[in-house]
Amino acid sequence: MAGSTLEIKDLHVTIEDQEILKGVNLTITGGEFHAVMGPNGTGKSTLAAAIMGHPKYVITKGSILLDGEDVLEMEVDERAKAGLFLAMQYPSEITGVTTSDFLRSSVNAHREEGNEISLMKFIKEMDAAMDYLEMDKNMAQRYLNTGFSGGEKKRNEILQLMMIKPAIGILDEIDSGLDIDALKVVSKGINKLRDESFGCLIITHYQRLLEYITPDKVHVMMQGRVVKSGGPELAQRLEAEGYEWIKEELGIEDEIAGQKA
Amino acid sequence: MAIDTKLPYEKDYVSNYSARLNEPEWMKSLRLQGLELVDTLPMPKPDKTNISKWNFKDYKHDAEGKAIQSLEELPNEIKVLLDLDNKNQNLFIQRNQSVAYQSLSSELKAKGVIFTDIFSAMNEHSDLVQRYFMKDAVSVDENRLTALHTALMNGGVFVYVPKNVVIEDPLQAIFWQEDLEVASFNHVIVVAEENSSLTYVENYISHNKTENAVANIVTEVIAHDNANVSFGAVDNFASGTTVYVNRRGVAYRDATIDWALGQMNDGNTVSENITHLIGDNSVSHAKTVTVGRGEQTQNFTAKIVHFGRNSEGYILQHGVMKDSASSVFNGIGKIEHGATKSNAEQESRVLMLSKNARGDANPILLIDEDDVTAGHAASVGRVDPLQIFYLMSRGISRFEAERLIIHGFLAPVVNEIPIKAVRDQLTQVIEGKVH
Ligand SMILES: Nc1ncnc2c1ncn2[C@@H]1O[C@H](COP(=O)(O)OP(=O)(O)OP(=O)(O)O)[C@@H](O)[C@H]1O
Numbered sequence: 119m120a121g122s123t124l125e126i127k128d129l130h131v132t133i134e135d136q137e138i139l140k141g142v143n144l145t146i147t148g149g150e151f152h153a154v155m156g157p158n159g160t161g162k163s164t165l166a167a168a169i170m171g172h173p174k175y176v177i178t179k180g181s182i183l184l185d186g187e188d189v190l191e192m193e194v195d196e197r198a199k200a201g202l203f204l205a206m207q208y209p210s211e212i213t214g215v216t217t218s219d220f221l222r223s224s225v226n227a228h229r230e231e232g233n234e235i236s237l238m239k240f241i242k243e244m245d246a247a248m249d250y251l252e253m254d255k256n257m258a259q260r261y262l263n264t265g266f267s268g269g270e271k272k273r274n275e276i277l278q279l280m281m282i283k284p285a286i287g288i289l290d291e292i293d294s295g296l297d298i299d300a301l302k303v304v305s306k307g308i309n310k311l312r313d314e315s316f317g318c319l320i321i322t323h324y325q326r327l328l329e330y331i332t333p334d335k336v337h338v339m340m341q342g343r344v345v346k347s348g349g350p351e352l353a354q355r356l357e358a359e360g361y362e363w364i365k366e367e368l369g370i371e372d373e374i375a376g377q378k379a
Numbered sequence: 380m381a382i383d384t385k386l387p388y389e390k391d392y393v394s395n396y397s398a399r400l401n402e403p404e405w406m407k408s409l410r411l412q413g414l415e416l417v418d419t420l421p422m423p424k425p426d427k428t429n430i431s432k433w434n435f436k437d438y439k440h441d442a443e444g445k446a447i448q449s450l451e452e453l454p455n456e457i458k459v460l461l462d463l464d465n466k467n468q469n470l471f472i473q474r475n476q477s478v479a480y481q482s483l484s485s486e487l488k489a490k491g492v493i494f495t496d497i498f499s500a501m502n503e504h505s506d507l508v509q510r511y512f513m514k515d516a517v518s519v520d521e522n523r524l525t526a527l528h529t530a531l532m533n534g535g536v537f538v539y540v541p542k543n544v545v546i547e548d549p550l551q552a553i554f555w556q557e558d559l560e561v562a563s564f565n566h567v568i569v570v571a572e573e574n575s576s577l578t579y580v581e582n583y584i585s586h587n588k589t590e591n592a593v594a595n596i597v598t599e600v601i602a603h604d605n606a607n608v609s610f611g612a613v614d615n616f617a618s619g620t621t622v623y624v625n626r627r628g629v630a631y632r633d634a635t636i637d638w639a640l641g642q643m644n645d646g647n648t649v650s651e652n653i654t655h656l657i658g659d660n661s662v663s664h665a666k667t668v669t670v671g672r673g674e675q676t677q678n679f680t681a682k683i684v685h686f687g688r689n690s691e692g693y694i695l696q697h698g699v700m701k702d703s704a705s706s707v708f709n710g711i712g713k714i715e716h717g718a719t720k721s722n723a724e725q726e727s728r729v730l731m732l733s734k735n736a737r738g739d740a741n742p743i744l745l746i747d748e749d750d751v752t753a754g755h756a757a758s759v760g761r762v763d764p765l766q767i768f769y770l771m772s773r774g775i776s777r778f779e780a781e782r783l784i785i786h787g788f789l790a791p792v793v794n795e796i797p798i799k800a801v802r803d804q805l806t807q808v809i810e811g812k813v814h
């Protein structure tokens with residue numbers, strides 16, 4: 119199956135009347151892994167959340183298309199069913215709903231009515247994915263993210279990614295809070311999905327993750343825009359030298375997104 | 380107000396009623412004593428809820444119900460409450476004021492367990508019933524409604540578990556108000572003697588949407604030394620019934636009384652659930668869930684009073700409010716002087732689904748002893764839009780996401796209901812009320 123294409127064109131996003139994204143352009147196609155880097159507060163999570171349809175963010179200009187379909191016209195669940203997935207920087211805790219029940223609802227939401235996954239098959243798939251991610255099976259019966267450690271929440275996001283198998287995955291700081299072993303395991307899970315039918319946008323601060331998951335392209339965000347793009351070598355240079363040189367190169371004084379221009 | 384609640388039933392009626400049921404003399408005089416007190420005692424005053432305009436007057440006192448030969452005869456809404464597969468033999472069904480069905484396993488009978496309607500119990504075990512009826516848990520003269528309850532008591536069960544008897548299968552009682560106007564003055568007594576243990580689950584059901592009726596219920600649970608009582612209930616009175624329900628427990632040394640109450644009435648309701656931890660090391664968990672909808676007003680009090688040393692009380696109340704429903708949740712942990720090393724914890728959470736709904740959580744700790752621990756948490760909030768976003772981002776519809784969050788919110792109590800069929804039915808009722 120050929121992959122999907124997500125096109126973000128001149129995206130402007132406001133939160134509580136403050137413009138955060140000021141014209142983001144980015145295209146991701148199935149088979150490609152893109153890394154988005156950039157200093158704190160430059161709009162990376164805003165971009166991810168706006169693509170998924172976070173209720174607080176208002177799109178004031180620009181477009182997001184998935185295989186030519188207008189994503190901005192879709193409800194959040196429709197975006198998911200169209201093939202988008204967001205692993206969140208801070209996943210919600212939902213008491214009273216077990217991780218397993220939630221996962222099954224999610225998987226079934228991606229299937230036609232009347233074609234729900236059988237319980238047996240679901241449990242088999244979930245167990246296999248949990249084994250792959252070296253997760254404790256008891257987690258499945260615990261309430262969703264409730265009392266999970268930071269690292270457990272991140273693994274749980276990747277578990278969902280593996281079970282849902284979206285066309286485009288957006289991973290917001292999936293590496294933050296992970297110890298070295300967990301980082302390897304999570305990377306392994308993401309790499310498992312790597313093929314022509316899966317495109318991925320990986321938001322990270324660290325080259326470390328990109329050593330395990332080699333990106334095809336690396337983008338740097340500042341002031342609510344993508345200010346520089348390149349290959350994996352760009353991430354290596356950022357790791358070694360930081361962001362100062364880009365700011366100098368582009369004449370940027372304050373990189374934060376929300377500042378009044 | 381005295382006019383509003385003036386008794387439609389007089390002394391002659393009460394005497395005749397008692398005579399017709401062949402009641403022992405003590406019960407007849409207790410009824411008449413209650414009747415006299417009705418005019419002098421004040422109505423109960425639930426905190427922050429004005430009940431002066433509620434219907435406590437318009438109802439019919441007496442209605443017979445047909446016995447059934449087989450459980451298959453029951454309408455579906457009753458049948459769903461039964462664990463038909465497991466053939467639980469410990470079942471009691473009251474239809475209006477008549478016993479429609481009654482069974483208790485021969486094994487339990489042989490051990491001396493009593494599980495029968497309150498009138499038969501008064502006939503066959505008069506002294507035993509007298510020892511507990513309106514004695515240690517609820518008093519006749521607490522207020523006008525407890526007095527009225529005593530005067531007009533018209534149904535209920537008596538459960539008695541002898542010393543050292545441990546009952547595995549739950550005892551289930553179903554109180555089915557089939558008649559649309561009949562009142563429930565039900566009286567339930569559960570006595571667990573030393574070292575005994577039981578699970579009891581009751582269901583109240585009525586269907587009167589337009590007809591008026593009243594439920595004035597008293598339940599008394601006595602757990603003697605080292606006894607263990609797990610008490611589950613799902614109340615499902617229809618919108619025409621005004622409900623005043625008192626569920627009280629008394630726990631002696633090393634005893635435990637756990638409550639799991641699904642309070643799903645559709646009419647105005649005052650519910651009091653009070654447990655006295657008399658003995659050292661006694662424990663109570665008082666868990667309740669409710670869903671308020673339409674115009675209904677409800678007031679829930681969960682109170683645990685610590686007298687014994689090292690006693691533990693945990694209150695958990697979860698409520699979902701929609702439409703213009705309004706509810707007050709009073710959580711009261713009281714530690715008496717001398718109840719050293721006791722622990723009183725409580726949590727009240729209210730989830731609001733509409734702008735016009737009202738929910739009030741009042742946590743109260745009254746502590747008269749230094750060497751204790753206590754804590755409370757209370758919150759009134761709406762469904763978190765970020766939780767909805769998270770669930771929807773996995774393809775789950777908004778409707779389904781809300782459903783998951785609401786059921787999840789109520790799950791900590793629903794999961795405690797002892798009989799699976801009743802638990803499933805409670806989930807169904809919640810489903811029906813929320814959407
Ligand atoms: N509710 C809000 N009101 C005003 N500004 C906000 C609000 N939420 C976020 N912002 C601002 O938007 C800017 C971009 O935030 P965003 O979370 O997208 O940054 P980020 O690039 O993901 O940063 P980090 O690397 O720290 O995760 C920040 O300056 C932040 O303070």
Ligand SMILES: [Mg+2]
Pocket residue numbers: 162163164207290291
């Ligand atoms: Mg971020």
